[in-house]
Amino acid sequence: MVPRVIRPKREDGCFFTIPVLYGLINEKRVSSLKLCGAAILIECLIEQGTETIFGFPGGAVLPIYDELYKRSDRIGHVLTAHEQHAGHAADGYARVTGKTGVCLATSGPGATNLVTAIATAYMDSTPTVFITGNVPQTLMGTDSFQEADISGITMPITKHNYMVTDVTKLADTIREAFFIARTGRPGPVLVDIPKDVQIAETEYVPVTGDALIPPLSASHPTMQLRPVGAALERYKLKIEPFAARAVELIQQSERPLIYYGGGVILSGAERQLLELANLVDAPVVSSLMGLGAISEADPRVLGMLGMHGTHAANIAMQRCDLLIAVGVRFSDRALGNAATFAPNAKVLHIDIDRAEINKNVTTTLHLTGDARTVLDLLLPRLEQKTHATWMRQAQSMAEEYLNNDLFEPRKILKTMSEIAPEITVATDVGQHQMWTAQHFPFIRPRQLVTSGGLGTMGFGLGAAMGAAKALGEPVVLATGDGSFRMNLTELSTIAYYQFPVIIVLFNNGTLGMVRQWQTLFFGKRYSQTTLDRGPDFMKLADAYGIGHARVNTVEGFRAAFSEALSLRAPYLIECMLDIDEMVAPMVAPGSPIDSFCLN
Amino acid sequence: MNKNGQNRYTVGVLVSNEPGVLSRVSGLFSRRGFNIESLAVGPTQDQSVSRITIVVLGNDSSIEQLVQQLYKLIVVRKVRVYDPANTVERQLVMIKVAATAAEREGLMRIVEIFKAKVVDVTRESLSLTITGDADKVSAMIELLEDYGITEIVRTGTVALQRGNQIMNSELFDL
Numbered sequence: 001m002v003p004r005v006i007r008p009k010r011e012d013g014c015f016f017t018i019p020v021l022y023g024l025i026n027e028k029r030v031s032s033l034k035l036c037g038a039a040i041l042i043e044c045l046i047e048q049g050t051e052t053i054f055g056f057p058g059g060a061v062l063p064i065y066d067e068l069y070k071r072s073d074r075i076g077h078v079l080t081a082h083e084q085h086a087g088h089a090a091d092g093y094a095r096v097t098g099k100t101g102v103c104l105a106t107s108g109p110g111a112t113n114l115v116t117a118i119a120t121a122y123m124d125s126t127p128t129v130f131i132t133g134n135v136p137q138t139l140m141g142t143d144s145f146q147e148a149d150i151s152g153i154t155m156p157i158t159k160h161n162y163m164v165t166d167v168t169k170l171a172d173t174i175r176e177a178f179f180i181a182r183t184g185r186p187g188p189v190l191v192d193i194p195k196d197v198q199i200a201e202t203e204y205v206p207v208t209g210d211a212l213i214p215p216l217s218a219s220h221p222t223m224q225l226r227p228v229g230a231a232l233e234r235y236k237l238k239i240e241p242f243a244a245r246a247v248e249l250i251q252q253s254e255r256p257l258i259y260y261g262g263g264v265i266l267s268g269a270e271r272q273l274l275e276l277a278n279l280v281d282a283p284v285v286s287s288l289m290g291l292g293a294i295s296e297a298d299p300r301v302l303g304m305l306g307m308h309g310t311h312a313a314n315i316a317m318q319r320c321d322l323l324i325a326v327g328v329r330f331s332d333r334a335l336g337n338a339a340t341f342a343p344n345a346k347v348l349h350i351d352i353d354r355a356e357i358n359k360n361v362t363t364t365l366h367l368t369g370d371a372r373t374v375l376d377l378l379l380p381r382l383e384q385k386t387h388a389t390w391m392r393q394a395q396s397m398a399e400e401y402l403n404n405d406l407f408e409p410r411k412i413l414k415t416m417s418e419i420a421p422e423i424t425v426a427t428d429v430g431q432h433q434m435w436t437a438q439h440f441p442f443i444r445p446r447q448l449v450t451s452g453g454l455g456t457m458g459f460g461l462g463a464a465m466g467a468a469k470a471l472g473e474p475v476v477l478a479t480g481d482g483s484f485r486m487n488l489t490e491l492s493t494i495a496y497y498q499f500p501v502i503i504v505l506f507n508n509g510t511l512g513m514v515r516q517w518q519t520l521f522f523g524k525r526y527s528q529t530t531l532d533r534g535p536d537f538m539k540l541a542d543a544y545g546i547g548h549a550r551v552n553t554v555e556g557f558r559a560a561f562s563e564a565l566s567l568r569a570p571y572l573i574e575c576m577l578d579i580d581e582m583v584a585p586m587v588a589p590g591s592p593i594d595s596f597c598l599n
Numbered sequence: 600m601n602k603n604g605q606n607r608y609t610v611g612v613l614v615s616n617e618p619g620v621l622s623r624v625s626g627l628f629s630r631r632g633f634n635i636e637s638l639a640v641g642p643t644q645d646q647s648v649s650r651i652t653i654v655v656l657g658n659d660s661s662i663e664q665l666v667q668q669l670y671k672l673i674v675v676r677k678v679r680v681y682d683p684a685n686t687v688e689r690q691l692v693m694i695k696v697a698a699t700a701a702e703r704e705g706l707m708r709i710v711e712i713f714k715a716k717v718v719d720v721t722r723e724s725l726s727l728t729i730t731g732d733a734d735k736v737s738a739m740i741e742l743l744e745d746y747g748i749t750e751i752v753r754t755g756t757v758a759l760q761r762g763n764q765i766m767n768s769e770l771f772d773l
């Protein structure tokens with residue numbers, strides 16, 4: 001626990017009377033209540049505005065589930081089939097809403113089942129709070145039944161974590177956990193609560209508004225990057241000389257290129273980013289996580305950068321003389337070879353995480369801060385520029401697709417976007433993920449839900465169900481036959497809750513992305529990647545009472561997808577694809593980003 | 600600078616004094632591929648704050664990355680990479696030497712020269728403590744090796760900046 005600063009009581013005592021939110025409390029006209037830890041946890045989740053918990057019960061969280069039962073009028077729960085997918089669901093929920101996702105699991109195996117979900121959220125900076133039960137403290141350290149040191153295990157994959165040893169600290173710990181999860185560069189926070197702490201009673205003092213922000217961690221350096229009020233004025237003064245230099249770099253540039261990532265979406269800086277692109281008159285390229293921050297309908301968008309980036313994006317990167325990188329971390333999958341990356345460019349890097357500066361790419365100038373805050377300060381200083389020739393050059397590198405009669409992935413995605421251009425699309429990991437990123441034109445932020453950093457096969461169905469729960473409208477899951485095998489256990493969940501998840505299964509009979517590497521780099525020795533085995537996905541969907549169709553033509557797909565949309569219920573469309581479909585273009589790992597090994 | 604082109608840096612880290620903080624900090628070092636040469640930790644004048652002193656190998660850009668990563672730990676309140684020219688460094692080392700009565704005389708001369716202290720004597724052994732910076736300590740150890748060292752135990756380096764420079768736990772304002 002971070003040592004606490006005693007929270008000042010306000011004179012009007014308004015911390016203690018919360019009329020609507022705490023009907024129970026108001027009714028009794030008491031300023032505080034004695035509650036058990038489990039009940040305090042639930043009250044604190046309600047304080048934070050949590051509407052839904054994704055989770056799975058067990059012995060070490062029985063008191064929490066009991067309180068959930070009593071408070072089911074105020075807070076919902078989605079029971080998944082497996083904790084990992086509850087974790088991904090909380091993550092998906094957070095990705096589409098920007099709100100903090102909440103996941104609950106029991107001790108030991110329940111907690112360790114969360115590990116992949118936590119690491120996935122960590123790599124993609126999603127605001128999530130994971131709550132686990134643990135054995136009573138008297139048993140801790142004795143290898144007792146279902147005991148696991150989950151705070152130790154998750155230390156490297158959480159933004160922060162806690163083990164609560166004293167019930168009097170529980171409420172503030174939960175508040176702090178939410179604050180840390182959503183502030184600065186967001187990320188997962190885990191709170192481990194031993195069973196004795198869930199049972200122990202203490203005074204619970206409800207709080208609202210500013211009091212929800214824990215004083216000490218609020219002043220931690222990583223939390224200060226979206227300053228307001230007086231802090232904003234101080235920040236402006238400090239950033240002033242650097243902003244002036246940034247303007248200079250932009251004014252001098254003849255071939256500027258903007259490269260944006262998930263940070264823009266996390267910060268809500270999409271409008272500012274577009275304004276920047278228009279003022280600078282620059283083409284723009286996106287990381288996987290940035291897709292949708294600027295609508296791909298905009299002619300400035302050259303597409304995604306990187307290993308499976310577009311020709312236009314990758315070539316423009318090598319030709320630009322100024323790279324303005326906003327909310328992006330220069331992942332190795334986007335860079336190709338760091339030494340030959342953007343060789344002609346000065347690099348202006350805007351990011352909230354100081355540790356990302358100069359980590360993979362050496363910058364000419366950086367502005368540390370929240371993307372929206374920084375751009376708001378920068379935009380008024382910029383004059384309108386025109387780079388007509390450069391814009392034309394950059395756009396002319398966009399590739400033309402051949403048109404043939406094959407039933408191939410890009411046609412599925414184009415058809416999907418024709419019918420439902422605004423629909424939220426979650427993916428698993430593999431070729432189908434890259435095809436989705438390349439060929440479905442994302443036109444709004446938070447439209448694509450994908451595991452970019454960790455590349456987690458099995459992420460998709462959980463994430464899609466979290467998204468569907470949050471949005472209350474149909475969501476597409478683009479998955480592969482390999483990935484789907486990792487999470488199809490959750491079909492029972494989407495069927496039970498009737499989450500309108502339209503599963504578009506790209507069935508190529510293989511772990512296609514790995515096969516592609518075997519084709520290109522391992523002499524076509526297809527070691528353990530051919531999925532010549534069950535199940536019959538149609539029978540499977542049937543077993544869960546889920547609508548289904550198997551298609552092998554664009555027309556068949558169009559019909560099935562339209563039907564699924566109109567049903568607003570779970571649906572599985574199995575698209576039969578050739579085993580040798582490839583993701584192109586492709587740059588071999590470690591190669592310069594404009595030297596394509598597949599076109 | 601050593602053969603891999605790496606320098607030795609002494610880094611001070613002020614952290615919240617709470618369980619698990621040491622593994623958070625040391626875990627970060629190993630996770631990010633840094634080799635810790637020594638690590639010393641203890642409470643400060645403020646009971647809620649501990650100070651960790653770490654000696655680590657790296658180069659200027661890797662150390663900058665390390666500092667930025669350290670700041671991302673919620674328990675970390677301040678990080679400082681000490682400037683060797685303006686810093687006093689000390690470690691305490693306890694050494695047990697196999698020494699017969701006949702050898703003791705020569706040993707005592709070394710003890711005097713290095714201002715070490717004898718803390719225990721038996722017929723077959725002599726135990727001493729020495730305080731100093733890394734160079735002084737290794738110079739002494741080298742000489743003692745002739746007599747046969749049976750045990751060495753070290754505290755790890757601690758460091759204090761000279762003069763009025765103070766490393767306090769006031770949070771960094773970005």
Ligand SMILES: Cc1ncc(C[n+]2csc(CCOP(=O)(O)OP(=O)(O)O)c2C)c(N)n1
Nearest residue numbers: 430431432457480481482483510511512513
């Ligand atoms: C949990 C996990 N295990 C292994 C991998 C390595 N991997 C990356 S893509 C891939 C193949 C995915 O197959 P499928 O879901 O069928 O997608 P396709 O590439 O065929 O579209 C594998 C095995 C991974 N990303 N995640």
Ligand SMILES: [Mg+2]
Nearest residue numbers: 480481510512
């Ligand atoms: Mg496949």
